[in-house]
Amino acid sequence: MSILKVEEIGIAFGGVKAVDNVSFSVEAGTVFSIIGPNGAGKTTLFNLISGVYRPRRGRVILQGQDVTGLEPNRLARCGLSRTFQNLQVFFRMTALENVMVGRHLKERRGLLAHLLALPSTARQNRESAEIARQLLERVGLSDYAETPASAMPYGALKRLEIARALAAEPQVLLLDEPAAGCNPVETEEIETLIRRIADEGMTVVLVEHDMKLVMRISDRVHVLEQGQTLTEGRADEVRANPKVIEAYLGTHGTREASLALG
Amino acid sequence: MRALLAHRLAAPVAIALIVVALAFILPSNFYLRVAALVWISALAVIGLNLLMGFAGQVSLGHAGFFGLGAYAVAVLPAQFSLHPLLALLAGALVCGLIAFVVGRPILRLKGHYLAVATLGFGILIAMAIANESWLTGGPDGMPVSRLTLFGWRVRGASTWYWITGALLVLGAWLAVNLVASPTGRALRALHDSEVAARVAGVDVAHYKLIVFVISAVYASVAGSALALVNGFVTPDSANFIHSIELVTMVVLGGMGSVFGSLVGAAILVVLPQVLTTFHDYEHLLLGLMMMVIMIVLRSGIVPSLAALIRRTRP
Ligand SMILES: Nc1ncnc2c1ncn2[C@@H]1O[C@H](COP(=O)(O)OP(=O)(O)OP(=O)(O)O)[C@@H](O)[C@H]1O
Numbered sequence: 001m002s003i004l005k006v007e008e009i010g011i012a013f014g015g016v017k018a019v020d021n022v023s024f025s026v027e028a029g030t031v032f033s034i035i036g037p038n039g040a041g042k043t044t045l046f047n048l049i050s051g052v053y054r055p056r057r058g059r060v061i062l063q064g065q066d067v068t069g070l071e072p073n074r075l076a077r078c079g080l081s082r083t084f085q086n087l088q089v090f091f092r093m094t095a096l097e098n099v100m101v102g103r104h105l106k107e108r109r110g111l112l113a114h115l116l117a118l119p120s121t122a123r124q125n126r127e128s129a130e131i132a133r134q135l136l137e138r139v140g141l142s143d144y145a146e147t148p149a150s151a152m153p154y155g156a157l158k159r160l161e162i163a164r165a166l167a168a169e170p171q172v173l174l175l176d177e178p179a180a181g182c183n184p185v186e187t188e189e190i191e192t193l194i195r196r197i198a199d200e201g202m203t204v205v206l207v208e209h210d211m212k213l214v215m216r217i218s219d220r221v222h223v224l225e226q227g228q229t230l231t232e233g234r235a236d237e238v239r240a241n242p243k244v245i246e247a248y249l250g251t252h253g254t255r256e257a258s259l260a261l262g
Numbered sequence: 263m264r265a266l267l268a269h270r271l272a273a274p275v276a277i278a279l280i281v282v283a284l285a286f287i288l289p290s291n292f293y294l295r296v297a298a299l300v301w302i303s304a305l306a307v308i309g310l311n312l313l314m315g316f317a318g319q320v321s322l323g324h325a326g327f328f329g330l331g332a333y334a335v336a337v338l339p340a341q342f343s344l345h346p347l348l349a350l351l352a353g354a355l356v357c358g359l360i361a362f363v364v365g366r367p368i369l370r371l372k373g374h375y376l377a378v379a380t381l382g383f384g385i386l387i388a389m390a391i392a393n394e395s396w397l398t399g400g401p402d403g404m405p406v407s408r409l410t411l412f413g414w415r416v417r418g419a420s421t422w423y424w425i426t427g428a429l430l431v432l433g434a435w436l437a438v439n440l441v442a443s444p445t446g447r448a449l450r451a452l453h454d455s456e457v458a459a460r461v462a463g464v465d466v467a468h469y470k471l472i473v474f475v476i477s478a479v480y481a482s483v484a485g486s487a488l489a490l491v492n493g494f495v496t497p498d499s500a501n502f503i504h505s506i507e508l509v510t511m512v513v514l515g516g517m518g519s520v521f522g523s524l525v526g527a528a529i530l531v532v533l534p535q536v537l538t539t540f541h542d543y544e545h546l547l548l549g550l551m552m553m554v555i556m557i558v559l560r561s562g563i564v565p566s567l568a569a570l571i572r573r574t575r576p
């Protein structure tokens with residue numbers, strides 16, 4: 001069953017078609033990767049799907065429902081969450097509090113109860129903190145729980161965003177370069193994490209430059225180049241596709257391309 | 263010790279202790295009166311700090327709400343013989359409603375644009391108060407009838423000291439409760455990253471509006487309290503300079519620090535009184551001290567000192 005469907009979606013910035021007529025369909029519980037050279041439009045595509053940008057044309061269908069142009073907070077209610085390539089962390093809050101914000105939609109939100117610190121609020125805080133702690137442990141950040149996010153290293157912040165997104169218990173999770181700037185050990189941890197998330201039934205849409213990771217983990221791979229679809233298929237199909245190798249040749253050079261796709 | 267300072271209730275408890283302790287230390291009614299003015303300012307500043315320090319939205323028009331609260335307890339009892347306490351509540355309600363209506367379009371703006379829009383709003387209120395002389399006495403202001411509670415006439419510096427002090431502690435308590443709740447986390451989150459807050463499901467426009475309304479109610483209640491204490495109101499309470507003073511108190515004491523709100527208010531209320539001994543140099547010294555404080559303690563007095571203590575005593 002297709003849980004996320006993008007139909008002929010497109011947006012332009014000052015005449016530049018950042019995403020142009022892109023369509024794909026993601027099966028529930030799979031890992032679907034979107035790859036392409038720098039500036040191909042991957043992040044823009046994520047922004048269109050997650051409601052950060054409103055598409056100029058095309059549609060986004062989430063769990064059979066047309067959600068095109070809905071605000072991100074409305075999409076969150078529909079079961080979509082994401083992380084950001086350029087970190088969007090709550091830097092004045094601790095790691096634990098960052099993840100607790102991810103629980104927002106699951107929390108009881110009575111303003112009067114909050115102002116008066118009624119027992120229900122204390123209970124809610126404890127419950128959110130408990131779940132946030134488990135998620136921090138899951139992404140390997142237990143030691144940072146009480147650390148202000150501003151004092152955490154880059155690789156840890158990447159995983160913090162994943163924990164925050166998971167806190168919302170989404171059905172569809174968009175990850176924008178989760179392994180960027182991470183060392184090989186961290187990258188492997190992230191790979192294991194994504195695998196486990198998918199095994200639990202969550203659908204993962206992944207943008208990632210680490211081709212080895214992408215090829216190992218993806219059920220399907222969608223290739224973008226200059227805002228347009230180049231090809232889509234199983235990982236081994238895409239890797240063998242001469243058009244893909246050529247696209248990477250243009251930006252990365254022969255050796256890197258064969259390395260990256262090899 | 264550090265766990266104690268980090269406790270949610272640290273600020274209201276510390277403020278309560280200060281209110282009680284000063285009652286015994288302050289030597290005369292004059293000082294009690296000044297202290298009551300500090301408590302009142304601090305109340306408005308806590309509200310503004312929820313908006314500015316926690317949610318990251320500036321308002322250069324909060325004296326407008328302060329003035330409306332002040333005039334509510336002046337006009338409503340005089341014109342409609344409403345009880346001053348009901349007038350205070352009516353003022354808070356009206357300010358909340360105005361904030362709700364004005365906030366929707368205004369809070370879509372960011373940064374400097376929001377600053378100018380709120381500035382305009384504040385000036386509008388101040389003009390309205392100054393111009394509607396038939397109701398407000400115009401630029402000369404108007405007297406406020408005395409507050410009576412259950413047949414008891416509230417008067418005297420010490421009585422007002424305790425009432426305003428209690429009001430401040432209540433305001434501080436509500437504020438720290440809010441900050442430590444899911445609503446507070448949503449507000450702090452949208453301060454740091456609106457897009458990430460929205461992705462987490464936070465209705466950013468809604469939460470900005472909530473905190474704007476709350477901060478307007480704080481300002482209104484503080485304004486009402488000042489009018490009742492003084493027994494007189496003037497349009498100055500609503501004017502632009504007062505809005506700037508409130509913002510200065512927030513920044514000086516520390517954005518996002520409830521206790522800092524008291525410190526900021528205390529400095530800006532007390533220092534001018536102290537500096538009057540320097541006659542001609544009063545404003546010069548005040549300005550200089552504010553500059554030095556901001557340069558040395560750049561995140562405001564309380565947060566900067568707290569960070570300093572954390573670093574020196576691990
Ligand atoms: N808000 C914007 N305003 C103007 N141009 C934009 C905007 N967002 C993206 N673009 C342009 O759209 C194109 C696609 O950018 P995008 O960030 O989506 O690429 P990407 O595939 O994510 O690249 P990378 O691998 O470097 O992250 C680029 O040419 C970029 O400059």
Ligand SMILES: [Mg+2]
Pocket residue numbers: 042043044085
């Ligand atoms: Mg990108």
